[in-house]
Amino acid sequence: MIYRRHGRTGEKLSIVGFGGMRFKNIDDRETCVNMVLEAAKSGINYFDTAPKYFGIKSEQTFGDAFKELKKQNIQFYSSTKTFETKEPEIRREIDSQLKRLGLDTIDFYHMWSVTSLDNWKKRKREGILNTFVKLKEEGLIRHICVSSHLIGDDIKELLEENVFEAVLFGYSAYNFSVRQKAFDAIKAYDIGCVVMNPLGGGIIPQNPEIFDFIKKDKNQSIVEAALHFIFAHEKITTALVGFQDLHEIHEAVHAVETYRDIEDSLLEKIKSDATESFGTLCTGCQYCNNCPVEIPIPKFMEAYNHKILYKNDHAISDRLKWHWDITKEIAAICTECGQCEQVCTQHIPIIDRLKDIASM
Ligand code: SF4
Ligand code: SF4
Known part of the structure; x- marks a missing residue:
């Protein structure tokens, strides 16, 4: 050691x-x-x-x-x-x-x-x-x-x-x-x-x-x-x-x-x-996992990492469907209260990413 x-x-x-x-x-x-x-x-x-x-x-x-x-x-x-x-x-x-x-x-x-x-x-x-x-x-x-x-x-x-x-x-x-x-x-x-x-x-x-x-x-x-x-x-x-x-x-x-x-x-x-994009990845720390409308934010953000890492939208869809078994429609119920972004350890624009996922 x-x-x-x-x-x-x-x-x-x-x-x-x-x-x-x-x-x-x-x-x-x-x-x-x-x-x-x-x-x-x-x-x-x-x-x-x-x-x-x-x-x-x-x-x-x-x-x-x-x-x-x-x-x-x-x-x-x-x-x-x-x-x-x-x-x-x-x-x-x-x-x-x-x-x-x-x-x-x-x-x-x-x-x-x-x-x-x-x-x-x-x-x-x-x-x-x-x-x-x-x-x-x-x-x-x-x-x-x-x-x-x-x-x-x-x-x-x-x-x-x-x-x-x-x-x-x-x-x-x-x-x-x-x-x-x-x-x-x-x-x-x-x-x-x-x-x-x-x-x-x-x-x-x-x-x-x-x-x-x-x-x-x-x-x-x-x-x-x-x-x-x-x-x-x-x-x-x-x-x-x-x-x-x-x-x-x-x-x-x-x-x-x-x-x-x-x-x-x-x-x-x-x-x-x-690459610069590596700085915007979710680390899965779970600090944001207390959404008032119960969006499983870490799962969505982890899936979004795949878009960044693999540079294509299908990577998110596949991850949501096959790994997390959740649908993109859940991302659309975000009320934009901002609570998750305040505690995000990586300062990720969670709301924008959820909108991006919902609109895919
Ligand atoms: S901004 Fe959206 S995702 Fe984040 S805590 Fe509020 S409702 Fe949940
Ligand atoms: S707080 Fe940020 S880095 Fe941590 S799981 Fe949530 S989105 Fe990912």
């Missing part, structure tokens, strides 16, 4: 982290706990969860696994998040999280999913920063972090507060173009940098032929190539992979073992080979 200094936190994190949002069967607790233990034994030391991953089941799973890791004296870092902004709610939440995780302190605690500067300003007005600082002083958390989906260099406004010690943000071989300005802003600060969705939320491995340009040779697996792309950025401490099963853990650990420094010129060539 390779370890990197996590900005000014000074901690040494494994360059692959375990994201707890994609377990194949969260109700099979024993298998999921064993996955965490296997990852830790392979040298992965960063474990990230959240209070709404599978309800509270992801945190509970890590809680069980952490208990075992402590028994076996295996060192690990815990990471979780909160959407709460006011002190009483945050305190209630962290109290439950500490119990679920079986910990006295959480190593990396995140202000979760900042999607716009307005959203950030609201949280700040409600006192989130002061509360996080108090939690740290009281020893309930060790490092104050933020997970951001801001684009452009909006993130500068948060980093200028000089409170955040680490950032969790999306960056991958397909969306780096829309994330580059944020990444450049982060690079200017001595803060830790963890990347979520390094495999494009599954899009890269599901479309290996589209992402062929990131492979160093035809024998390299697409997962290895996508992870090597992330590892090549020295500023990134950890690529957080949402593991579904043991095979995926082994695959990621293998990618670390085969990693050799990639020259900047090669990295630039890879980037110049990518």
